Amino acid sequence: IADEGLVSGMAVPVQIKDKSLGVLYAFNRRKTPFTQEDLNTLALLGNLAAVEIIRKHSSNALESQLNFLQQLIDAIPNPIFFKDTKGVYRGCNTAFESFTGLTKEIMVGKTVYEAFPKDLADIYYKADNSLFQNLGVQIYETTMVHADGTRRNVMFNKAPFFDTRGRLAGLVGVILDITERKKAEEKQKESNDYLNKI
Numbered sequence: 001i002a003d004e005g006l007v008s009g010m011a012v013p014v015q016i017k018d019k020s021l022g023v024l025y026a027f028n029r030r031k032t033p034f035t036q037e038d039l040n041t042l043a044l045l046g047n048l049a050a051v052e053i054i055r056k057h058s059s060n061a062l063e064s065q066l067n068f069l070q071q072l073i074d075a076i077p078n079p080i081f082f083k084d085t086k087g088v089y090r091g092c093n094t095a096f097e098s099f100t101g102l103t104k105e106i107m108v109g110k111t112v113y114e115a116f117p118k119d120l121a122d123i124y125y126k127a128d129n130s131l132f133q134n135l136g137v138q139i140y141e142t143t144m145v146h147a148d149g150t151r152r153n154v155m156f157n158k159a160p161f162f163d164t165r166g167r168l169a170g171l172v173g174v175i176l177d178i179t180e181r182k183k184a185e186e187k188q189k190e191s192n193d194y195l196n197k198i
Contacts, residue, residue: 010034012046014053021053079175082161085168087111087128099175101147116145127156131171135160144175153182 009027013020024046028034070091073080079096083089089107097103102115112121112128123142131138138158143151158173 005029008033010039012039012043014046014050016050016054021050024049080172081107081175082170082172083128084170085132087125089115090170096175099147099177100145120144127158128171131158131160132168135168141178152177153179 009025011023011025014022014024026034026038070093073093074095076093077095079093079099081089081092081096089110092104092107096107100107100115107115112124115121116124120143127138127140127142136159139155141153141155144154146152155176155178156173157176158171160171161169163169
């Protein structure tokens with residue numbers, strides 16, 4: 001380092017508790033020696049660097065985990081969504097986007113009243129509140145506007161989810177398109193009614 005004109009140096013460990021993350025160096029071109037105050041300042045910078053490294057590592061780990069979970073729910077063929085306790089959409093899968101024609105970017109941050117016609121939004125809103133009041137699995141049939149503009153018969157399966165402290169954090173829902181099944185049931189009913197008249 002003398003070839004670079006540096007006459008002295010000091011170093012402090014970059015660590016959190018007992019975990020060593022590296023070393024922070026400072027070099028001096030002045031002939032005056034480093035003081036204890038300089039060393040204290042460098043130690044403070046070392047601590048700040050350690051905190052930032054851990055924060056960044058945790059952030060990257062969380063981002064990786066969230067990315068994996070999103071890929072996991074995107075692989076499921078049924079439409080899936082989740083909301084917070086205020087009824088605001090916090091995410092969905094690609095099947096939900098395909099079924100409704102509404103992208104994740106459009107849905108996240110919105111309520112049912114901002115995404116669907118009022119008559120349907122009223123049903124969804126009341127069902128959500130009922131689930132939050134009576135925690136458990138909720139299953140019911142209703143209709144939903146499909147991406148092609150038609151109304152489809154669907155079955156909702158909803159359940160609450162909780163945060164790491166066990167507090168209610170929201171709900172997750174899975175949608176099953178039962179339109180064809182309902183049509184088949186209606187045809188069977190019509191056929192039975194016709195046979196009963198004969």
